[in-house]
Amino acid sequence: MYPITHPAFRTLIEKSIPLERLEKRLRPFNCSQAGFLGKDESLLEVVYADWKVVEEAGTTHEEIAELLGFCQPKSLSDSHQQEAIEAVNQRLNNEYEFFLTGDLTNGFQKCPWPGCKNIRGITLGLLAKRGAIKPDESLHDLAEPEEVITREMMIVTRLLPHLVGEHYFFEGRGTPYRADPTFLINAFNLRK
Numbered sequence: 001m002y003p004i005t006h007p008a009f010r011t012l013i014e015k016s017i018p019l020e021r022l023e024k025r026l027r028p029f030n031c032s033q034a035g036f037l038g039k040d041e042s043l044l045e046v047v048y049a050d051w052k053v054v055e056e057a058g059t060t061h062e063e064i065a066e067l068l069g070f071c072q073p074k075s076l077s078d079s080h081q082q083e084a085i086e087a088v089n090q091r092l093n094n095e096y097e098f099f100l101t102g103d104l105t106n107g108f109q110k111c112p113w114p115g116c117k118n119i120r121g122i123t124l125g126l127l128a129k130r131g132a133i134k135p136d137e138s139l140h141d142l143a144e145p146e147e148v149i150t151r152e153m154m155i156v157t158r159l160l161p162h163l164v165g166e167h168y169f170f171e172g173r174g175t176p177y178r179a180d181p182t183f184l185i186n187a188f189n190l191r192k
């Protein structure tokens, strides 16, 4: 892991676009209405702090991205959905559960980094601490970001494995689609 001030760290995160323009694209009401990064957050600081969490747990962005990939059914047919649910449940800590919701909220979301135009994400599922979702609650309502942000759950989108694996990015703290690495490390038993 590079120190946060190392030019190579910045280059790794910027990829194809200068940092200031990238941050602007990530903020609310640019590439996405909800925003990938809070209006005052620094992208490098967010990525750096999350990187430390990943490293201290003894896992990698690649490992987390692969697990998030299991949350992606090949299609929304019943058999593919069942296959994905089983694949995730096999790997999930017993205190967590996974639900597929299909494309219930905002349609698709392209990756905000230029050059990743074909990576699109739709809202696909919810990872939740067991008991966080009451049996009589509608998954449709819960897949709304305003709900998720205050509870022990997170939304899994198709874009997420790409953001984590390719951009080392779990989204900003307090943004509705953040995939908190501590939550994921606990959910998938990734601590060494």
Ligand SMILES: [Zn+2]
Binding pocket: 111, 112, 113, 116, 119, 162, 166, 167
């Ligand atoms: Zn991308």
